[in-house]
Amino acid sequence: MEKPAFDALVQKLTLFAKDYSDKYKFRVWLLTILGYSYVFIIIFLLLLSLATLSYFEFTALHSAIAFKLILGLGVVTFLVLKALWIRIPPPVGKLPTATN
Numbered sequence: 001m002e003k004p005a006f007d008a009l010v011q012k013l014t015l016f017a018k019d020y021s022d023k024y025k026f027r028v029w030l031l032t033i034l035g036y037s038y039v040f041i042i043i044f045l046l047l048l049s050l051a052t053l054s055y056f057e058f059t060a061l062h063s064a065i066a067f068k069l070i071l072g073l074g075v076v077t078f079l080v081l082k083a084l085w086i087r088i089p090p091p092v093g094k095l096p097t098a099t100n
Contacts, residue, residue: 039084042080043077043080043081046073046076046077046080047077049073050070050073050074050077053066053069053070053073054070057070
């Protein structure tokens, strides 16, 4: 997207947010839910795949291929979950003093 088109879109959304603040907040809320849903669906599918492969590995399949798939999916699942874990360090500096 070129800069003029981006600026026009931002201007349009700014006006929409001013005129229809409740609708704008609802749209932002829906986009937030959509984003989180996508992430949790991916995690659910990864865990479901791991469980299914593990079940077949321990009951019937007993193959090296299944073990390698379990290992690979386990690493991918770990990396996805690790990417969601964010640590925010405490702020550095002095607390403001109250002046009376």
